[in-house]
Amino acid sequence: RDYGDISLKDIDQVAKSSFPLCMRHLFDKLKEDHHLKHGGRMQLGLFLKGVGLNLDDALAFWRAEFSKKVGLEKFEKQYAYTIRHNYGKEGKRTDYTPYSxxxxxxxxxxxxxxxxxxxxxxxxxxxxxxxxxxxxxxxxxxxxxxxxxxxxxxxxxxxxxxxxxxxxxxxxxxxxxxxxxxxxxxxxx
Ligand code: SF4
Structure with a gap:
């Protein structure tokens, strides 16, 4: 994939400089509310996968925010699966592509x-x-x-x-x- 690569430590800065408004908005809301509903998790999650955030970093990224709101246990039970799923690690193992x-x-x-x-x-x-x-x-x-x-x-x-x-x-x-x-x-x- 030639979208480039981002790591967790750069993500705040990169979101400011290079995310389009749709993703910047989701990113800011996630940081503010420590939560996003399904549609937002899919849109932002697949975008982040597309920019080269690897699965471990993606799990750490979502966990850091969601655990502030729903707790670690609920995050692992209810949300981690979808993230792995988006990376093709669960279910049908489809490699989902970011939305146009x-x-x-x-x-x-x-x-x-x-x-x-x-x-x-x-x-x-x-x-x-x-x-x-x-x-x-x-x-x-x-x-x-x-x-x-x-x-x-x-x-x-x-x-x-x-x-x-x-x-x-x-x-x-x-x-x-x-x-x-x-x-x-x-x-x-
Ligand atoms: Fe821009 Fe496309 Fe995102 Fe709309 S959906 S903000 S046109 S990148």
Whole structure:
């Protein structure tokens, strides 16, 4: 897999610099609530697998947060299985692939869910606040919001990428893991 590699010790910094907003939001919510519902665990968990977080690190990552909320025992009983499952270590041993933008945009998050695409699923007010936190300047913000109003969510994400990296992204964003690898390429060069 050529998505690059991340380890647990870098993950906070890398989340800030190179995660697209959909994953940044899940990551922040997990740290805040020490919990994510199923849809969020799948979306973020498979993304993290795609960026090269290995199974042991993934278990340590989820355990550290969930155990603060549900306790260690419940984590091992109820949640560790799904993580191993996502890595193809349980059940049918399918190697599950990370979700594309199209799949995430067409998902239907309910109350208390944090998965989905913020460009599609956030209110304009919440989206503006989230973009501001990411460091998108006010001029770029208006261009992003304009794309969102025209329902061009991936173009909105592409403009965000370009504003944050100061570089064009000619191919456009079509996958959260592509956002990540393109970001790493720019930041490492
Ligand atoms: Fe994530 Fe894709 Fe939405 Fe960007 S366009 S926030 S990468 S789902």
């Amino acid at each position: 933008c199209t799949k995430i945009i067409s998902s239907t998050p309910g109350t208390g869910d944090h998965h989905g695409c913020p460009y599609r699923h956030f209110s304009e007010e919440n989206l503006r606040a989230a973009l501001g936190t990411m460091g998108v300047n006010s001029r770029a913000m208006e261009d992003v919001i304009d794309k969102v109003r025209n329902r061009h969510y991936q173009l909105a994400c592409t403009l965000t990428f370009e504003a944050l990296h100061g570089m064009p992204c000619d191919a456009g964003i079509n996958h959260p893991n592509q956002y990540f690898s393109d970001s790493k390429k720019i930041l490492q060069s």
